[in-house]
Amino acid sequence: MQKVEKIRRVKGKLRTPSDKSITHRSFILGALARGETEIVRPLFSEDTKATLQILKMLGTEVQEETDRVIVKGRNYIFREPENILDAKNSGTTARIMTGVLSTQPFFSVIIGDKSLRQRPMLRVVEPLRNMGANIDGREEGNKLPLAIRGGKLRGVSYFNKRASAQVKTALLLAGLRAEGITQVVEPYLSRDHTERMLKLFGGEIITISEEKGHIVKVKGEQELQGTEVYCPADPSSAAYFAALATLAPEGQLILKEVLLNPTRGGFFKKLLEMGGDIKFEDFKEVSNEPVADIVINPVNRLKAVKVSPSEVPTLIDEIPILAVLMALAEGVSEVRGAKELRYKESDRIKAIVVNLRKMGVQVEELDDGFIIEGTEKLKGAKIETFNDHRIAMAFTVAGLITDEEVIIDNPECVAISYPNFWNDIFSVTEF
Numbered sequence: 425m426q427k428v429e430k431i432r433r434v435k436g437k438l439r440t441p442s443d444k445s446i447t448h449r450s451f452i453l454g455a456l457a458r459g460e461t462e463i464v465r466p467l468f469s470e471d472t473k474a475t476l477q478i479l480k481m482l483g484t485e486v487q488e489e490t491d492r493v494i495v496k497g498r499n500y501i502f503r504e505p506e507n508i509l510d511a512k513n514s515g516t517t518a519r520i521m522t523g524v525l526s527t528q529p530f531f532s533v534i535i536g537d538k539s540l541r542q543r544p545m546l547r548v549v550e551p552l553r554n555m556g557a558n559i560d561g562r563e564e565g566n567k568l569p570l571a572i573r574g575g576k577l578r579g580v581s582y583f584n585k586r587a588s589a590q591v592k593t594a595l596l597l598a599g600l601r602a603e604g605i606t607q608v609v610e611p612y613l614s615r616d617h618t619e620r621m622l623k624l625f626g627g628e629i630i631t632i633s634e635e636k637g638h639i640v641k642v643k644g645e646q647e648l649q650g651t652e653v654y655c656p657a658d659p660s661s662a663a664y665f666a667a668l669a670t671l672a673p674e675g676q677l678i679l680k681e682v683l684l685n686p687t688r689g690g691f692f693k694k695l696l697e698m699g700g701d702i703k704f705e706d707f708k709e710v711s712n713e714p715v716a717d718i719v720i721n722p723v724n725r726l727k728a729v730k731v732s733p734s735e736v737p738t739l740i741d742e743i744p745i746l747a748v749l750m751a752l753a754e755g756v757s758e759v760r761g762a763k764e765l766r767y768k769e770s771d772r773i774k775a776i777v778v779n780l781r782k783m784g785v786q787v788e789e790l791d792d793g794f795i796i797e798g799t800e801k802l803k804g805a806k807i808e809t810f811n812d813h814r815i816a817m818a819f820t821v822a823g824l825i826t827d828e829e830v831i832i833d834n835p836e837c838v839a840i841s842y843p844n845f846w847n848d849i850f851s852v853t854e855f
């Protein structure tokens with residue numbers, strides 16, 4: 425349990441931890457490449473540690489230092505693991521590694537924790553089966569544990585209707601070793617870190633963006649070459665502090681080196697649309713990704729905003745903290761086309777609705793989103809995190825600007841993506 429009290433002001437500069445999606449990919453591509461990859465400033469969190477541990481169990485040599493990891497690439501030749509591979513709470517690990525293991529001519533089993541065992545896997549299993557992988561699992565392959573026997577695959581063309589970057593990545597990484605061409609088509613562009621990073625590793629990849637969809641193609645039988653990858657600050661983690669600095673009674677906060685990839689930029693776009701006082705400074709490009717510092721000042725009252733289905737992939741992980749901003753905005757805000765939220769680390773639509781109602785907000789629950797009637801003040805409450813890091817962090821921010829006391833039931837769950845969250849909160853606030 426963690427008691428959260430109202431802050432007086434925010435202050436200073438903060439470099440939030442490195443991006444989770446980029447860290448997972450840098451470890452995995454490093455292991456798939458030929459030669460060494462040096463990953464500078466990776467995120468060390470429960471999720472990324474699960475990926476690294478699985479790669480080690482597949483025979484990958486890894487050297488871990490305080491702020492870097494060196495991965496000795498295995499050029500797509502792994503060792504049959506002696507034991508089951510545990511993705512723990514990490515959907516990204518389970519889904520992307522299912523793609524990688526589908527290329528390997530041996531037997532492996534992936535498991536996960538209670539939450540991950542409830543999450544759907546058929547979205548990767550089905551297209552990988554079409555490529556020729558043998559995959560079995562609970563509920564005909566939709567739920568972990570999955571048992572995989574991979575081998576020689578053939579390229580396929582796949583319509584990724586949910587615009588999932590995990591699915592896209594699993595298929596592209598399998599496609600790099602398949603026969604022929606693998607093509608993934610998405611209705612909306614999901615985060616494109618894999619496409620950008622594959623280019624750093626010397627991969628040949630074609631991306632075409634058209635009105636009717638986004639196409640990514642890779643030729644099979646390619647080799648990747650080890651390289652250096654720098655991991656910038658995670659915009660999903662920075663979002664909690666941008667929201668806090670916006671809602672704080674006074675002060676200013678500077679967030680350093682935040683990844684500003686357009687496929688991840690939806691939260692900051694919406695915050696501007698709501699009337700947030702944010703400025704971007706010192707733009708640069710690192711490891712093929714755009715990065716900038718963000719300066720945030722408080723504003724008196726935000727305006728309500730609507731999120732449409734096509735915008736959802738660009739802010740999917742930020743919806744819990746966006747909902748907190750919406751709860752304090754003037755007018756009626758709305759999120760639609762976000763049914764995927766029900767299949768995250770918790771059912772996030774339910775978690776948002778339950779907790780906002782506890783804080784005295786009027787919320788209508790929809791099958792694929794919610795409608796929030798903004799209020800001027802939140803009430804104290806005992807927050808149910810459902811063991812979900814993003815719910816815990818979003819409602820901590822809500823608590824930090826609420827007069828009455830807020831209690832977070834499982835504060836440790838932030839370690840999934842942000843182990844130092846509580847220290848960072850105390851370092852940039854005054855009570």
Ligand code: S3P
Nearest residue numbers: 445516587588589590591740741
């Ligand atoms: C991720 C993709 C998204 C996101 C998740 C990380 C990734 O999931 O919600 O936190 O690193 O590829 P989907 O692929 O299910 O959209």
